[in-house]
Amino acid sequence: MIRRGRIHRIPVVAGLLALSLGSAVTTTAPAHAATTHAATALAATSLAGINCTGWSYTTYSPGLTHTVRPTTVVVDGDLDVIDEHSPTGSCLPVNSTATAGERDVTAVIDLSCNQLIGESGVETIRWNNGTSTSFPFTATVVRGLSTTVLTETGTVTSGEFAGGHVVETFTAANLDLTGCLTPTGVTSLNYATVLTIVPL
Template sequence: MRRHLTAGLAAVCLAVGAAFAIAPTASAGPLDATCTGTVAVDYSPGLTLTAQTVTASATSTYPSCLTSQTGVTSASASGSVTDTLDCNSLLTTTTGVKTYHWNDGTTSRFEYTRTGTRVLSQTVVTFTGTITSGKFSGDTAVETNIAANLGLLDCLAPGGVTHVDFTALVELT
């Protein structure tokens, strides 16, 4: 049974917009790029309250980018990881690599530290690090993903939580 966390999505989107409006930029320097979009994550098997080996597959789309580079207006990223996860794993700190694919055919390799926290009814996952190669190499990067908190009943349901949709903001300076 596929469990989706979409209840209250409109409220989350409004809160996300407010959070992004007051969020500080990655550093004091000028923005080289700022992108908004979504991140869809599928979990197999689903997340439950018990830690188990899970494959998390993420597809990120950033259809709206303002950049310092002529013609760069959107980006995407995708990937998967297999790890020991449970419903609280979004709040753990870990490191990783993500590659942004820009609409002009170039890429940016992002090496990050991921942290997570709960703010009211939202889970905020922040990726902070550096673009280590490709377009915008040397930039500081911050990606903030926000979703509704995972509900206890969703985590207890047969099959657990198999999908989470995040709203995303990327800032490169």
């Protein structure tokens, strides 16, 4: 886990290290060795994956009611980044140096308490190793007896974990949605988040 404020220093160090290693490879390795190195790196990338837990603190303006209306949604998504809305988290990478990630989004979407998310979109996660992951997704919402679960699925189209299959779930307690019946509606939800990216 890392605390907010430290995540932005790591990409600079990683970038400088990558730059120095890249220079060393191009000046000392023969052409065939460089080609082999690139193929090995590509193979390692295609086998990379990660499993993370964290929180997605989301605010809604105006608050969510049972009426669908344009709503400004602001998401502070943290994967193993600790702040006031994200008390715990973890990330277990495979063939990757990414160990924490963030997703900050502001969008205007037609939403209601019964329609908590758009059916599709594109998500980008910034990792603490200076890379990012982008994937288009489709989403479903299932309201159980005690929780409401939003599930996004897709395939990474660019960046870290390219080609990997993504499943991301966001879980909120149904008690948090009791404000749907009030005039002001539900103005915030803090979703427990699980992200899994596995190579195909």
